[in-house]
Every structure is written in C-alpha cells, then in structure tokens.
Amino acid sequence: MGGPDPIAAAAAAPGAALVAGSAGVIGAHAAAEYARVPGWTVRGAARREQPDVPWQALAADLSTPDGAREGLSAAGDTTHLVFAAYVERGDERQQVQENTALLRHTLDALEGAPLRHVTLYQGGKAYGAHLPGFKTPARESDPRLVVPNFYYAQEDLLRAEAARRGFSLTVLRPEGVVGYATGNPMNILMVVAVHAAISRALGLPLRFPGSRAAGEALYQVTDAELLARATVWAGSTPAADGEVFNVTNGDQFRWVHAYARLARHLGMEHDEPQDLPLTSVMPLHEGTWQGLVQRHGLVPTPYDRLVGWPFGDFLFHSGFDNVSSTVKVRRAGFGECLDSLDRFCELLDRLVERGVVPPFG
Numbered sequence: 001m002g003g004p005d006p007i008a009a010a011a012a013a014p015g016a017a018l019v020a021g022s023a024g025v026i027g028a029h030a031a032a033e034y035a036r037v038p039g040w041t042v043r044g045a046a047r048r049e050q051p052d053v054p055w056q057a058l059a060a061d062l063s064t065p066d067g068a069r070e071g072l073s074a075a076g077d078t079t080h081l082v083f084a085a086y087v088e089r090g091d092e093r094q095q096v097q098e099n100t101a102l103l104r105h106t107l108d109a110l111e112g113a114p115l116r117h118v119t120l121y122q123g124g125k126a127y128g129a130h131l132p133g134f135k136t137p138a139r140e141s142d143p144r145l146v147v148p149n150f151y152y153a154q155e156d157l158l159r160a161e162a163a164r165r166g167f168s169l170t171v172l173r174p175e176g177v178v179g180y181a182t183g184n185p186m187n188i189l190m191v192v193a194v195h196a197a198i199s200r201a202l203g204l205p206l207r208f209p210g211s212r213a214a215g216e217a218l219y220q221v222t223d224a225e226l227l228a229r230a231t232v233w234a235g236s237t238p239a240a241d242g243e244v245f246n247v248t249n250g251d252q253f254r255w256v257h258a259y260a261r262l263a264r265h266l267g268m269e270h271d272e273p274q275d276l277p278l279t280s281v282m283p284l285h286e287g288t289w290q291g292l293v294q295r296h297g298l299v300p301t302p303y304d305r306l307v308g309w310p311f312g313d314f315l316f317h318s319g320f321d322n323v324s325s326t327v328k329v330r331r332a333g334f335g336e337c338l339d340s341l342d343r344f345c346e347l348l349d350r351l352v353e354r355g356v357v358p359p360f361g
Contacts, residue, residue, distance in 0.1 A: 179224025
C-alpha cells in the first residue's frame with residue numbers, strides 16, 4: 001500500500017460514474033469500487049445481464065449510435081466515464097474500426113452530460129505484447145508501433161474530444177488482469193482455476209500447460225481490485241490528468257514457479273510443464289466439469305463462457321519477458337502494490353467460497 005486513499009479523494013467531490021462494459025472483469029470491479037464511494041451515483045452499461053450488482057444496471061448496445069443513445073439515456077448526469085467496453089473480432093483493421101466506434105457512440109450519447117473525466121484502458125499490446133517481443137521494461141513514453149492498434153485510435157479520439165469539450169482524461173495500461181466476473185472468460189485466473197480443477201478431478205498433477213520459453217519468461221499481472229482503485233484515483237487526482245500510466249501489481253514472476261506455488265496451495269501434486277493446446281484439449285473435458293458442477297453445486301455457468309482457452313494459449317505461449325515500469329504512476333501518487341502469487345492464492349480460495357470452482361481439499 002502507498003499514497004492517498006482513492007475513496008477519500010473521490011468522496012470529497014461526489015459525482016456520477018458511468019462504467020461502459022460493466023459486465024467484464026475490469027468494468028465490474030471499477031463499478032463496484034465507485035459504488036463504495038459515499039455520495040456517488042454509479043451506473044454500469046453492458047449488453048449482457050448484470051444480476052445482483054451494487055450499481056444501476058443499464059442494458060446498452062454501444063455498437064450503434066441509436067443503441068448507445070437509448071441505453072445511456074438515463075446517464076445524462078454523468079461526470080466520470082470509465083470506458084471498459086471491448087470487442088474481439090476480425091483482424092487489426094476491423095478491431096480498430098469497431099472498438100473506436102464503441103467509444104465514439106458512447107461519447108456522442110453523453111454529448112450533453114457534464115463530463116469531468118474519462119478513464120480509458122489499454123494494455124500490453126500498446127508495446128507489442130502480441131508480437132514476438134518488445135523492449136522491457138516498457139515505459140509510457142515508448143513510441144507507438146507501426147502495426148494498427150485500436151488503442152491508438154481510441155486515445156486519439158478521446159484526446160480530441162477532451163480538447164473540444166473540456167474534460168480531463170487518463171489512460172491506464174494493465175497487463176494480465178486477474179479477477180472474476182460472472183460469465184466473462186477473458187481472465188487468466190479462470191484459466192488456471194478450471195485447468196487445476198479438471199486436472200485434480202482426473203487424478204493428474206498440476207502442470208504448467210504452456211511452452212517452456214513462456215514458463216521461464218518474466219510475466220506480470222494486474223489485480224482487478226487494484227486496477228479499480230487506480231481508476232477511482234485517476235478520476236479524482238489532478239496529477240493524472242492527460243496522462244498514461246502502466247498499472248500492474250508491481251512485481252514479476254515466472255509461470256513455472258507460479259504453478260509450483262499454486263500446486264502447494266491447492267494441495268495438489270506438481271509435475272514438469274507440459275505444452276498443451278488448451279483451446280483444442282480442454283473443451284473435451286466439458287463432461288468432467290459438468291460432473292463437478294453437479295457434485296458440488298457450483299454456479300451453473302455455461303462451459304463455453306466460463307473460460308477463454310484461446311486467451312490462456314496466447315499468454316502461455318508468449319516466450320519473452322513481459323515487464324512494464326510502474327515508476328511513473330508511483331511518482332504521480334498511486335503507490336499500491338501486491339504480491340501476485342499471494343493474490344492468486346487468495347483469489348482461488350475466493351472462487352471456491354463463491355462456488356465457482358470445486359473445493360481442492
């Protein structure tokens with residue numbers, strides 16, 4: 001921990017927060033954090049249902065101008081927009097077009113709102129995490145890539161609108177966000193948890209299911225709750241106005257060591273890594289998972305929405321160091337850090353308590 005309390009700073013100047021994409025891991029935690037701030041009105045917009053949430057849930061299709069205007073009609077008093085909406089579809093050019101449109105439609109729908117601040121999320125792809133490597137530690141001042149990227153297009157749009165309309169903005173760059181949101185598969189925590197649960201059910205040891213190079217490379221993650229606190233901080237801190245910040249837990253680890261630690265925590269045998277195509281192998285074990293759901297009374301999330309195996313394959317086959325500098329955000333005042341492996345263990349325990357995965361003991 002370090003720096004000022006984001007909740008106290010936000011409570012000093014109440015507003016109305018709108019989180020676009022509040023059914024996702026990042027958006028759900030950001031909305032929940034804003035809901036903790038006294039005096040704030042909090043709304044979350046998503047296409048999927050948002051059951052039992054501590055904010056006003058808005059059903060909104062931001063992919064069209066009409067859908068955004070209709071879905072956000074109740075959010076005309078928004079002072080703080082947190083933009084976590086995202087679509088993964090097509091090639092880079094299509095992703096630029098569709099994701100930029102999401103932001104454009106949202107901003108247009110809030111044209112008359114008294115916007116004071118907008119938070120935009122990016123990620124390691126800004127530096128080349130999806131390519132065969134990049135310079136580390138990545139710094140916010142690193143130049144853009146020649147490869148088309150919707151992060152750049154969204155940021156350019158947001159800065160132009162901020163200059164025209166007079167609101168401030170902050171861009172946050174997490175990596176490997178770890179948290180839980182119902183039915184959201186883009187989450188490495190769920191990849192690890194479900195792979196471990198099925199391995200245990202089959203009587204197998206826990207093995208890192210990626211390449212040896214990826215297992216030995218340095219990696220970093222961002223806890224979703226830490227990122228949510230950074231979001232509230234950014235919306236209430238003048239030092240964050242107009243800035244781009246890397247936001248991670250502040251440490252790095254190697255997956256081979258992480259899996260050994262997780263096996264000990266879960267009471268499982270551990271063995272050498274085994275390069276496994278999760279995308280093609282793990283769907284074959286849906287029957288095993290459904291048996292665990294029935295036996296332990298787990299939350300009945302459809303298997304194809306429980307885990308994003310392609311996301312796991314991508315992360316577990318990146319055979320290069322993925323490290324971002326967090327010096328800039330610390331100097332600006334957000335100094336919180338977490339031990340990533342301790343946090344993984346805590347979150348796995350929480351998934352068991354919530355009935356998302358079966359007990360490992």
